Amino acid sequence: MRNVLQSSCADPDGSLSRRLGDTRQLTFDLAAPLSDADATIQPFPDASPAKWHLAHTTWFFETFVLRDHVLGYTPFDERYGFLFNSYYEAEGPRHARPRRGMLSRPSLDEVRSYRAHVDEALERALRHLSSEALDLIELGINHEQQHQELFLTDILATFAENPLEPAYGESTPPACFAIEAVSWQVGREGIVEIGANESSFAFDSERPRHRVFLAGHEVANRRVTNKEWREFIEDGGYRTPALWLSDGWAWVQQESISAPLYWRDEGTEFTLAGRCEIDWAAPVAHVSFYEADAFARWAGGRLPTEAEWEDFAASVDPMIGNQLDAAGPALPRPGGGVFGDVWEWTQSAFASYPGFSPAEGAVGEYNGKFMSGQLVLKGASCATPRGHGRASYRNFFGPGARWQFTGVRLARDA
Numbered sequence: 001m002r003n004v005l006q007s008s009c010a011d012p013d014g015s016l017s018r019r020l021g022d023t024r025q026l027t028f029d030l031a032a033p034l035s036d037a038d039a040t041i042q043p044f045p046d047a048s049p050a051k052w053h054l055a056h057t058t059w060f061f062e063t064f065v066l067r068d069h070v071l072g073y074t075p076f077d078e079r080y081g082f083l084f085n086s087y088y089e090a091e092g093p094r095h096a097r098p099r100r101g102m103l104s105r106p107s108l109d110e111v112r113s114y115r116a117h118v119d120e121a122l123e124r125a126l127r128h129l130s131s132e133a134l135d136l137i138e139l140g141i142n143h144e145q146q147h148q149e150l151f152l153t154d155i156l157a158t159f160a161e162n163p164l165e166p167a168y169g170e171s172t173p174p175a176c177f178a179i180e181a182v183s184w185q186v187g188r189e190g191i192v193e194i195g196a197n198e199s200s201f202a203f204d205s206e207r208p209r210h211r212v213f214l215a216g217h218e219v220a221n222r223r224v225t226n227k228e229w230r231e232f233i234e235d236g237g238y239r240t241p242a243l244w245l246s247d248g249w250a251w252v253q254q255e256s257i258s259a260p261l262y263w264r265d266e267g268t269e270f271t272l273a274g275r276c277e278i279d280w281a282a283p284v285a286h287v288s289f290y291e292a293d294a295f296a297r298w299a300g301g302r303l304p305t306e307a308e309w310e311d312f313a314a315s316v317d318p319m320i321g322n323q324l325d326a327a328g329p330a331l332p333r334p335g336g337g338v339f340g341d342v343w344e345w346t347q348s349a350f351a352s353y354p355g356f357s358p359a360e361g362a363v364g365e366y367n368g369k370f371m372s373g374q375l376v377l378k379g380a381s382c383a384t385p386r387g388h389g390r391a392s393y394r395n396f397f398g399p400g401a402r403w404q405f406t407g408v409r410l411a412r413d414a
């Protein structure tokens, strides 16, 4: 549907407008410490330049809301569709992903002007939008929040490339907390329900809520710590093929992997605050699925399935949504919460739930077409924006990815 302006009593209490404004402002603020050069670098093909995140999230609103639902909207620059479309085949050809770091133009300031143009048009349009367009605003807010997390992890990867070890910002290291011995919570056995219900926003891949069978199992009450990861290394974990999946062992050899991604010499790690001492009691972060799986085997356990994780989380705290909200970009370093400072790898493939149907139109490409070769991660991380996490959330990455704040919670058969 294009160029149709419909009147309705949209957003009567103004809450959508406020959340839209807050989300757009946070992205703008995240870029404040960066120079144009900082914002242009693409450290590797799967990570995007900061400037691209700012522009692409804007393109999403401009295309799917303003172009398609606001009569007479004039695009900021017709050429930006080619530059800032990420992967939407229905939107036509686009700039190659691995070459996003070649875009020295438009400048960071021009991208800021693009954002302002679209923000003003959205604000003007909001009270006249149809419910279909308002749903796309909601999707756009959640989409931009996902990119806020990627913005931080991609800028961490960018600065990690620089021998000057620049800091993105000051962060107060999390308060030290004692490492408790792991205790194991007995999980429910039998048929349980997982997935999002219809009462609030969720991505299409979280639905429909459905029944699954859980065999007898137990889940650890906390994540694996840096100290335990050091023990795995000292015990030869990265040099013992019997601990690894075949693909994982090939990956360790090929990439010369011997520690979490940002660990450096003498007990230090690279963080968004520059190089810091490793907090041995904090949850390990920046490990791949392959590493998580090998660690679990070494420790005599296994990774939880996504259904075990979701049922466990709901049993620990039925208000898990609030727990996850305790995280946020204000603390870009894992701390000591029960949930929400590192994403937790599961052994479950990112696949459709029974009855899954992607949305109609181009936004139907959002999740469904990535259901191949990826694993589900549950929880949230210290870089996840406040209000974005929930128990049914299904993050997903390939088995070798580790530039996100990804960690490990163990499970075992009962």
Ligand SMILES: [Fe+2]
Pocket (backbone or CB within 6 Å): 056, 086, 143, 147
């Ligand atoms: Fe995107």
